[in-house]
Structures are given as structure tokens and as C-alpha cells.
Amino acid sequence: MNGDMIKKELIEIDFDVKNQNEYFEKMAKKLNELGYVKDTFLEAILKREEKFPTALPLEPYIVAIPHVEPEHVKKPFIAASRLKNTIEWREMAANENVLNTRFVFMLGFLEYTDHVNLLQVLIENFQNEELMDKLIEAKDKEKFLELLRAIDYSVV
Numbered sequence: 001m002n003g004d005m006i007k008k009e010l011i012e013i014d015f016d017v018k019n020q021n022e023y024f025e026k027m028a029k030k031l032n033e034l035g036y037v038k039d040t041f042l043e044a045i046l047k048r049e050e051k052f053p054t055a056l057p058l059e060p061y062i063v064a065i066p067h068v069e070p071e072h073v074k075k076p077f078i079a080a081s082r083l084k085n086t087i088e089w090r091e092m093a094a095n096e097n098v099l100n101t102r103f104v105f106m107l108g109f110l111e112y113t114d115h116v117n118l119l120q121v122l123i124e125n126f127q128n129e130e131l132m133d134k135l136i137e138a139k140d141k142e143k144f145l146e147l148l149r150a151i152d153y154s155v156v
Helices: 020-033 041-051 112-126 129-137 141-149
Strands: 006-015 077-090 098-108
Touching (some): 020 098, 112 129
16 A cells, blocks of 8 residues: 555546535546446445545644445545535544535545555644645646655555
């Protein structure tokens, strides 16, 4: 598990979606067309997110890290999106809280055990104000990808 899971084709800069469902529909379609997920992915991610919300109240920006069971994934991925406008997303540990989310990092794994360490690395880095400000300022996918690949994934 490393930064190589982040592909330029899976990065969205100023992704224009009005809500969480639209985000999932657009990304599931793209991931399916590119061969990363199975046809069951969209329904599975919607159900999982309803049951286990994934927005994290991090500073300086709210980040959602949705993921789904491995049986819906064909090959591992990290799909990284900086949203054009914040959208409402329910908080991970407090389902009743709705957070205005600016970043979404959707994860796909082939093994159940793969996600725990990666989540820890991502959450730690998403609290780095300097990194997050650079992700906000990134003008294109190349710079966004460069910043994400510079993260130390060695503990994963």
C-alpha cells in the first residue's frame, strides 16, 4: 500500500457536485469504466456510508474517507477529490453531526486488513495544515498528485 495507488486519472480538482449521492454516482461510474470496481460498487458504497459515515472533523479542512468491502473492488485505488464547493457529509463517530466537507478520498482495497494503516497515515497527514493548504492551492492534477505521493506511506 503506497502512494502509487493514487493515479492521475482518479484525481478530481474542483469537482462540481451538489451532494454526496451525486459524488458517489459520478465517481462510481468513472471507477467502473476504468476497471477499478465491480458493478455492485455504487450500491455497496451508498449502503456502507449510510450505516458508517466517513467525514472527519479535521483542521483545517473537513475530509471524508469513504471505503467499501473488498468484494466490490477489482484493483486497489485511492480516488482523491477536492470539491469545488463543500457538501454535507455525516461525521464518522457522531452520525447525527453533518459536516461541510471539502475533500473526499475514496479508498478501494482487495483485503480487509489493508485499510487500517492507510487510514491512520492519511488522517495524520490531513491534519497537516501546510499540506492541506497546498492541496487547496494546487492548480492542476499533476501538482495535487505530487503532493499526495510525497506523503510517507512506509508504515502502511
